[in-house]
Amino acid sequence: MGIVGWLLLGSIPGVLIGGHLSLSVPDRPLRFALASVLGLSGLKLLDVPQASLIIVVALAAGLGVLLVFLGRHSWIRFQRTRNGQVPAESG
Secondary structure, X not given: OOHHHHHHXXXXXXXXXXXXXXXXXXXXXXXXXXXXXXXXXXXHHXXXXXXXXXXXXXXXXXXXXXXXXXXHHHHHHHHHHHOOOOOXXXX
């Protein structure tokens, strides 16, 4: 498979998943995530010393925040269904 095939293999699922998630994520966190990715890419392009370590730490922190957000959201939905309330449809 050539370089175009690998590019399509990564970009098509990314566009589909990103398009779906961007509709359900609030505006402010989405802007922050995009700004973070742009900033981290800039660090790597400017060849800042220890840029790889900074990127790994930032991605780990972002993953932690995402897991807390998803866990909190799931817990709220669980509590609502347990109490007999109908969960709000998000999409």
